[in-house]
Every structure is written in C-alpha cells, then in structure tokens.
Amino acid sequence: MTSNSANIKKAKVESSSSGVKMQTINLNAWFGTKQALKDINVSFKTNAVTAIIGPSGCGKSTLIRCLNRMHELVPDSRFSGQVFLDGENVYAPGVDPVMIRRRVGMVFQKPNPFPTMSIYDNVAAGLKLTGARKGRDLDKVVRWSLEQATLWDEVKDDLKKAGTSISGGQQQRLCIARAIALQPEVILMDEPCSALDPIATAKIEELIVKLKEEYTVVIVTHNMQQAARVSDFTAFLYLGQLIEYGHTSAVFENPKNELTEKYITGKFG
Amino acid sequence: MSKMLMRLGNLKKKLTGDNIFRVLSATVATSAVVILVVTAYVLSTGAIPVIQRFGSYFFTGTSWNPVEGRELYGALPYVLGTLATSCIALIIGVPLSIGIAIFLAEMAPKKVRVPISYLIELLAAVPSVIYGLWGLLVFRLWLQQYVEIPIHNYLGWIPIFATEGGGVPVGLDLLNGGIILAIMIIPTVASVSKEVLTAVPDSIREGAYSIGATKWEVVRHWVLSYGRSGIFGAVILGLGRAVGETIAVTMVVGNAIGPNAMPTSLFQPAQTMASLIANGFLEAPNPLDKSAYIGVGLTLLLMSLLINVIAHIMMARILKIKGGAVE
Amino acid sequence: MINNYVFRKVKNRLFFVLCLACVVIAVIPLLSILYEVVSRGAPFLSLQFLTNDALHGGIGPAIQGTLILIGLTSLIGIPVGILSGVYLAEFGDNKYASFLRAINDVLTEFPSIVVGITAYSVVVIGLIGSYSPIAGAVALSIMLVPIVARTTDESLKLVPNSVREASLALGIRKWKTTLRIVVPAAKSGVITGILLATARIAGETAPILLTILGSNYFFQGFRSPMDALPLRIFRDARWDNPRVQAEAWGVALILILIVLSLNIGVRLAARGRFKR
Numbered sequence: 001m002t003s004n005s006a007n008i009k010k011a012k013v014e015s016s017s018s019g020v021k022m023q024t025i026n027l028n029a030w031f032g033t034k035q036a037l038k039d040i041n042v043s044f045k046t047n048a049v050t051a052i053i054g055p056s057g058c059g060k061s062t063l064i065r066c067l068n069r070m071h072e073l074v075p076d077s078r079f080s081g082q083v084f085l086d087g088e089n090v091y092a093p094g095v096d097p098v099m100i101r102r103r104v105g106m107v108f109q110k111p112n113p114f115p116t117m118s119i120y121d122n123v124a125a126g127l128k129l130t131g132a133r134k135g136r137d138l139d140k141v142v143r144w145s146l147e148q149a150t151l152w153d154e155v156k157d158d159l160k161k162a163g164t165s166i167s168g169g170q171q172q173r174l175c176i177a178r179a180i181a182l183q184p185e186v187i188l189m190d191e192p193c194s195a196l197d198p199i200a201t202a203k204i205e206e207l208i209v210k211l212k213e214e215y216t217v218v219i220v221t222h223n224m225q226q227a228a229r230v231s232d233f234t235a236f237l238y239l240g241q242l243i244e245y246g247h248t249s250a251v252f253e254n255p256k257n258e259l260t261e262k263y264i265t266g267k268f269g
Numbered sequence: 270m271s272k273m274l275m276r277l278g279n280l281k282k283k284l285t286g287d288n289i290f291r292v293l294s295a296t297v298a299t300s301a302v303v304i305l306v307v308t309a310y311v312l313s314t315g316a317i318p319v320i321q322r323f324g325s326y327f328f329t330g331t332s333w334n335p336v337e338g339r340e341l342y343g344a345l346p347y348v349l350g351t352l353a354t355s356c357i358a359l360i361i362g363v364p365l366s367i368g369i370a371i372f373l374a375e376m377a378p379k380k381v382r383v384p385i386s387y388l389i390e391l392l393a394a395v396p397s398v399i400y401g402l403w404g405l406l407v408f409r410l411w412l413q414q415y416v417e418i419p420i421h422n423y424l425g426w427i428p429i430f431a432t433e434g435g436g437v438p439v440g441l442d443l444l445n446g447g448i449i450l451a452i453m454i455i456p457t458v459a460s461v462s463k464e465v466l467t468a469v470p471d472s473i474r475e476g477a478y479s480i481g482a483t484k485w486e487v488v489r490h491w492v493l494s495y496g497r498s499g500i501f502g503a504v505i506l507g508l509g510r511a512v513g514e515t516i517a518v519t520m521v522v523g524n525a526i527g528p529n530a531m532p533t534s535l536f537q538p539a540q541t542m543a544s545l546i547a548n549g550f551l552e553a554p555n556p557l558d559k560s561a562y563i564g565v566g567l568t569l570l571l572m573s574l575l576i577n578v579i580a581h582i583m584m585a586r587i588l589k590i591k592g593g594a595v596e
Numbered sequence: 597m598i599n600n601y602v603f604r605k606v607k608n609r610l611f612f613v614l615c616l617a618c619v620v621i622a623v624i625p626l627l628s629i630l631y632e633v634v635s636r637g638a639p640f641l642s643l644q645f646l647t648n649d650a651l652h653g654g655i656g657p658a659i660q661g662t663l664i665l666i667g668l669t670s671l672i673g674i675p676v677g678i679l680s681g682v683y684l685a686e687f688g689d690n691k692y693a694s695f696l697r698a699i700n701d702v703l704t705e706f707p708s709i710v711v712g713i714t715a716y717s718v719v720v721i722g723l724i725g726s727y728s729p730i731a732g733a734v735a736l737s738i739m740l741v742p743i744v745a746r747t748t749d750e751s752l753k754l755v756p757n758s759v760r761e762a763s764l765a766l767g768i769r770k771w772k773t774t775l776r777i778v779v780p781a782a783k784s785g786v787i788t789g790i791l792l793a794t795a796r797i798a799g800e801t802a803p804i805l806l807t808i809l810g811s812n813y814f815f816q817g818f819r820s821p822m823d824a825l826p827l828r829i830f831r832d833a834r835w836d837n838p839r840v841q842a843e844a845w846g847v848a849l850i851l852i853l854i855v856l857s858l859n860i861g862v863r864l865a866a867r868g869r870f871k872r
Contacts, residue, residue: 285769286769286772287769289771290770290774291687294679294680294683294686294687295683295687297675297676297683298680298683298684298693298745300676300741301680301696301699301700301703302696302699304741305702305703307714308714311717311718312710312713312714364618365621366622367618368615368619369618372616372619376616385619387863388623389619389622391626391856391859392622392625392626394795394796394855394856394859395626395855396798396855397800398801398829398830398833398851399633399829399848399851402829402833402844403625403628403629405833405834406833406841406844406845407632408625408628452625483604483608484612485608485611486604486608488611489611513705513707513708514707515708515801515802516708516801516805516826516830520830520833520834543802546713547709550716551805562713563713563717566709569707570707570710573705573710574702574705577701
C-alpha cells in the first residue's frame with residue numbers, strides 16, 4: 001500500500017549486519033503510577049541506524065533513556081524488564097550505570113553543551129573524568145572527535161571559546177563530538193534536529209549516515225521523512241507499545257499494521 | 270459662581286476613597302524611609318563630637334580610655350574584631366552550608382528533604398540570646414577542654430594560638446565568637462545556596478550524566494560551577510548577617526578593651542563593634558563617651574550596609590542573567 | 597582505567613558522606629541547645645518562678661514585660677506594616693514602590709544594636725526622658741515593620757488578579773476591594789507573616805537593652821525601666837553567681853517555648869490549609 005511515497009526516498013538496505021547490538025525484552029517503564037512503556041521487545045542492529053517514530057507522548061524518549069539508564073535519574077521512576085548490550089543485561093544487579101553510559105552515548109533534543117566550559121573542554125570533559133591529562137594526546141582526541149562530527153574546520157581557531165558561543169546547529173554537532181570522544185559503541189539521539197534550522201538539520205543527517213560505519217545509532221524522531229532518509233530500520237511506537245518494526249522501506253511502503261499506515265499517511269500525528 | 274462649583278466638583282473627584290486610600294497607604298509605607306533617615310541622622314550627629322575631637326585616630330587607633338582628662342577613643346580593634354569573627358564564621362560556616370545545600374538539592378530523597386530543611390530553618394528561629402547562653406555556659410567548656418587547651422599545649426608558640434602571659438585559654442574569645450556566628454549564618458547561606466543549586470537547569474546534569482559522570486562529579490564539575498556566582502552571593506549575605514549579629518557574640522567573645530582587644534590570637538578575648546556597644550553603652554559616663562559608642566555604631570552600620578548592598582546587587586544581576594537566555 | 601574507576605566510585609561515596617556529615621554537624625548545636633534548655637530549665641518551672649518578682653526568686657516581671665512589649669509593638673507595628681505592604685502590593689507598579697521595597701530590605705538587615713541606639717536617642721533621650729517600655733516598643737517596631745510589610749506584600753501578590761477584577765467589575769471601589777476582599781483572601785499568609793515576625797522580635801535583646809534597661813520589679817509605668825525575658829537571660833547568664841546563671845536556663849525555657857511554639861504552630865497551620 002503506497003502513501004505519500006513521492007517524498008520518501010528508498011532507504012539504503014545494504015547497511016544491515018546480522019549482529020544485534022542492543023535488545024530489550026519485556027521492557028516496561030513508569031513515571032510514578034503512569035505507565036509510559038508497555039512490554040517493549042525490540043532489537044537494534046549493529047552499525048545500523050534505527051529510527052523510533054510515533055506521535056507525541058508515545059514513549060519514544062522514554063525508550064531510549066532506558067537504553068543508557070537515564071530513565072532512572074527521574075525521581076519516582078520505575079522500570080521492569082531487561083536491556084541487553086552485546087548480550088549482557090544492562091540492568092543486572094551490580095552493573096554500574098556510569099559504565100553503561102560510557103558505552104552508550106546520548107545527544108539531546110535541545111543542544112546542551114556545557115555553558116561553563118570551552119569548546120575544547122566540552123569535548124574533553126568525558127575523557128578528563130577518566131583521568132586523561134592535558135597534553136598532546138588529549139588534543140589529538142579532541143581534534144579527531146570534532147572532525148568526526150564535521151565541526152573541526154568551523155571551530156578549530158576558537159577552541160577556547162565558550163561552548164554556547166556557537167550557533168544551534170554547531171552546538172548540536174559539538175554535543176555529538178562530546179559523545180563520540182568517549183568512543184562509545186552506541187549513540188542515542190533524542191530528536192536531535194527538532195530545535196535546528198533546515199540547513200543545520202541536513203548537516204546532521206549527513207553526519208548520522210556517516211556515523212553508522214563506526215557506531216550503532218538509535219534516533220528518535222517525529223519527522224517521518226527524516227526517518228526515511230536516514231534510517232535502516234524503523235520502530236513505530238504508539239501509546240507506549242511497539243506497533244511495528246522492520247526495515248525502513250518495508251515499514252513505510254508496506255506497513256503491516258493499520259495503525260502504522262494511518263500514522264504514516266498523516267491521518268493522526 | 271459656576272467656576273467655583275466646577276472647582277469644588279474637581280476637588281470632590283480628587284477626594285475619592287481610592288485616592289485617599291492610595292495617599293494614606295503611601296504615606297504609611299514611607300515610614301521606612303523616615304526610619305532610615307532618622308537613623309542616619311541620629312548616628313551621624315551623635316558621632317560628630319568624637320570624630321571631631323579625634324579625627325582619624327578614631328579609625329586607626331587602639332586605645333579606649335574614658336577617664337576624664339585623658340580621653341582617647343580608637344575603634345580599630347573592634348572593626349578588626351568584627352572582621353575577624355566574621356571571617357572565622359565564613360571559614361567554618363560556608364563549607365558546612367554548601368554541604369547542606371548539596372545534600373538537600375542533589376542527594377536527599379523527597380521524604381527526607383522537607384524535615385531536614387525545616388531543622389535547618391529552625392536554627393534561625395532560636396533567639397540570639399539563647400545561642401549566647403549556650404555558648405557561654407555549655408559550648409565554652411567543651412571548646413576549652415577539647416579544642417583550645419590541647420591546641421594551646423602543643424601549638425601555643427604560634428601567635429594565633431597564644432594566650433596572654435601563656436596562661437590556660439578560657440574559652441571566651443575570638444574563636445568562640447566565630448564559631449557561634451558560623452552556626453547562626455548557616456540557615457541563611459544554606460537556604461540561598463540550596464535555591465541556587467535547585468535552579469541549575471536539568472539539561473546540564475543530563476549532559477554530564479550522559480558522558481558517564483558519577484553523581485558527585487556532576488555536582489562538583491557542573492552544578493557547583495554553574496551556580497558559583499549565586500553561591501558567592503549567598504556567602505556575602507552570610508557575611509552581612511555575621512557582621513550585624515550582636516548579642517550572641519557579646520556573650521562569648523570575651524569583652525576585651527583597648528589595645529588588648531586587637532584580634533591577634535584565636536584564644537584571646539576580643540571585641541566586635543556590636544559587642545562593644547552592647548557591653549559599654551549603658552554605663553557610658555559622659556556624653557563624649559556615648560558619642561564614641563555611637564561613632565562605633567555608625568561605622569558598624571556603614572559596614573553592614575555596604576556588604577548588604579553589594580550582596581543585593583550581585584543577586585539581582587545573577588537572577589537577571591539566569592532568568593534571561595544565556596543558555 | 598580500572599584503578600581510576602574505583603577511585604571515582606570511592607570519591608563519590610566519600611563526598612556524599614561528607615555532605616551528610618555537614619547536615620549532622622549543623623544540627624548538633626540545635627539539639628544540644630534544646631536539650632540543655634529543657635533539662636536545665638525544667639527544674640525551675642513553678643508557679644512562684646513564673647509569678648514572683650526578682651527579689652522573691654521569680655521572673656514574673658520579665659514575662660509581663662515581654663507580653664507588654666509584644667502588645668505595644670503589635671499596636672504600633674502591625675497596622676503600619678500591613679498598610680505598607682498593601683501599598684506595595686496594590687499600588688506597587690511604580691518606581692517609588694521599588695524604591696520602598698529596597699529600603700525595606702535594607703532595614704531588615706540593620707544590626708539590632710543600631711536600632712537600639714536610634715530608639716534610645718529619639719525616645720529615651722528625645723521624647724520621654726527616661727528608659728521606657730514605649731522606647732522598647734518603638735525599637736522593636738522598627739524591626740517588625742519591614743518584615744510585616746514584606747510578608748504582607750508577598751501574600752497579597754499571591755491573590756489572583758481575577759479576584760480584584762471581578763470585584764471592580766461589580767462597581768466596588770478599589771479601597772473597598774482591597775480591604776474587604778483582597779486582604780481577607782490573603783489572610784493566612786498575612787497572619788503567618790505577623791506571627792513569625794512577632795516570634796522573632798520577642799526574642800530580640802539588643803534593641804531593648806538600650807531602651808528599657810531591665811528591672812527587678814513589675815511594670816511601673818511608661819517612664820520607668822522594665823524587664824523582659826531576653827534581657828533577663830542576658831543579665832543572669834553573665835552574672836558572677838552560679839545560682840543566678842542556672843536560673844537563666846529557666847528563663848530561656850520560657851522564651852524558647854514561646855518562640856518555638858509560635859514558629860511551629862504557624863508552619864503546621866499553614867501546611868494544613870494548603871493540603872485542603
């Protein structure tokens with residue numbers, strides 16, 4: 001069943017590798033008494049971009065925050081179920097969230113570079129925590145991260161300036177560099193472009209497609225065209241439940257679930 | 270005739286209940302200004318005799334001699350005493366207050382937060398004279414026995430731990446005054462600091478957590494850093510409170526007079542501007558003497574006003590910056 | 597890398613234990629004070645202690661004096677404070693009101709001994725010619741008014757504008773609206789502010805030290821010195837007689853009972869109203 005496929009490009013399919021990087025099993029999450037996620041079973045393939053789409057309030061953000069154990073920072077929050085990273089349960093007793101967050105990085109909806117730190121220090125922050133000292137090695141990693149985030153050329157002469165002194169799009173790429181500097185295995189992105197203009201958005205989308213060569217990317221987005229442009233797999237969430245999951249092209253051109261079809265064709269949003 | 274009626278009509282309009290009410294309440298509210306002006310006038314005119322007579326000696330000299338014929342009034346020891354006790358109060362009280370603020374803003378579960386906040390507030394409800402009573406009859410003994418005598422025994426050769434004639438420290442001295450003040454400024458500094466920390470945007474904490482920071486690292490490197498100007502403002506407010514505190518300090522600081530009152534040692538009796546007045550004003554034998562005390566009061570008021578004005582300007586600027594779009 | 601990680605975990609634990617320790621250290625003096633006041637003061641509680649004058653081993657004059665001071669100060673200070681607060685809240689959108697608010701803030705931070713000097717000069721020397729309960733009340737009012745003005749201002753500002761507009765739309769004049777509708781709506785906040793300010797000035801010593809002097813006898817008229825609980829404590833504690841010093845705890849117990857019950861009672865009442 002086709003829809004507004006005129007605007008939807010065919011997603012790249014050849015990115016799939018058979019490995020699964022992260023997986024959730026029977027994941028439930030609550031904020032107080034309100035249940036935000038109901039029995040989510042989904043997997044995220046290695047070196048691929050998985051998009052999570054769905055209307056506002058469907059639990060997309062909550063889902064990825066469970067992946068890097070940020071959900072538990074909210075007071076009165078609860079969860080149940082399992083989340084696996086390379087086959088190991090991230091929520092097993094004795095597992096330290098600090099270690100998980102080093103392997104699973106996050107970029108937020110509103111760019112949040114540290115205002116009290118310079119561009120250089122923003123990128124170096126995570127490394128300094130683990131004992132990296134000022135010096136040429138650190139400089140190299142900072143430069144590499146900024147290059148990976150396609151920001152180096154724009155800020156290489158202004159590394160001492162405050163992290164908030166650059167434009168919104170640049171700030172977001174700075175946040176990506178900050179996350180990359182720790183060489184995580186997974187990068188989670190929570191609507192990374194929703195606060196940015198179209199040109200900045202395009203730059204970041206280009207970056208995302210490049211990133212999947214090294215990392216596994218999970219991106220939450222309310223923009224279906226973006227999901228279609230950028231992702232290999234798509235998961236559709238509605239009211240806290242996983243409605244459909246599959247290759248992006250399949251989900252968009254041949255949705256199996258009526259709800260998915262309705263959402264994609266814009267019958268509700 | 271009609272013009273007169275018109276004027277009367279206009280007057281009647283002006284005399285409405287609303288206007289009377291506004292003018293009346295404004296007048297009453299102006300009492301604040303009146304009080305300020307009267308205070309300034311009273312203190313200035315009261316201080317004129319002593320300043321006219323002794324000039325700059327009043328601010329740089331150390332003798333305090335009310336004996337007729339040999340009068341000499343120098344307020345320097347008491348100005349320094351105020352600053353010294355306040356500094357001790359800040360050195361001890363500020364770290365404690367920040368620790369409490371971090372506990373309340375970042376650590377404590379909701380159920381614990383309210384009762385502990387309340388306990389800290391309760392510290393402020395205890396009257397100053399009762400702090401003094403406790404400091405004089407209870408704390409002093411503990412301080413003398415467990416802190417001052419041991420330190421004096423081993424380190425008494427260091428000037429800051431010395432006593433007059435090498436004798437046993439009594440416990441009514443600069444240190445006791447400073448510690449009591451520290452306790453009394455904790456509610457102020459802790460609660461303002463807590464507000465500052467709570468106002469730090471969550472987006473900063475999230476960013477820090479997402480790069481794998483521990484909770485303490487989030488607080489130390491990011492939350493405190495963002496809130497540092499607000500906390501500095503809280504410290505200045507605490508300083509203002511310490512400078513103005515009178516009775517508790519009077520009861521424990523030792524009542525030293527003259528050159529002996531210069532704050533050179535933690536274990537020697539000292540005197541602040543406020544405690545000097547509380548100790549001596551009532552028994553001042555002649556007008557010049559009373560003028561000397563009023564002069565000290567004027568100095569105290571000016572110092573306190575300066576500190577508090579600085580604190581308020583800082584806080585206003587901080588609120589403007591944070592409230593606007595720096596983020 | 598593992599070493600560093602363990603070190604960070606240890607630091608994490610350590611610093612939070614330190615913060616908890618700060619809380620404990622700060623609370624110890626409070627607990628000690630309450631304990632000492634109650635344990636050393638309770639033996640003194642007897643009818644004679646509370647009603648006799650100082651020559652017969654009692655603190656009757658001090659209790660009476662504190663009550664008289666509270667009464668006089670309330671008489672002077674509460675109307676002035678409330679009306680000032682009303683002006684600031686209801687007519688306060690101008691520069692003059694901002695100026696007044698700043699002045700009020702300045703006044704709340706006056707060293708209390710300075711207030712005493714002013715009241716001494718103006719009332720004891722200038723107006724009456726002797727130590728006087730009125731001078732004490734004036735001094736305490738100087739401290740009370742800015743506090744009450746501010747709490748009244750803030751309480752009135754909490755009343756939603758829709759209430760005012762509804763009343764004005766009915767043709768009720770502003771002054772009636774304010775007095776009959778807005779102020780009653782803010783009643784609990786205003787009363788809370790007054791009670792807390794009263795508890796505060798009931799415990800003040802420095803302003804009354806220079807104005808009522810203290811006394812061993814009951815109230816002797818408006819041109820004579822008078823006693824009060826904080827003054828009694830101040831004097832007794834510094835007396836060179838251990839028996840007199842011990843008695844100071846009894847006085848302190850009475851004072852703390854008054855001050856703390858006002859504080860705690862007000863907070864409980866305010867919370868109760870919120871829950872409803």
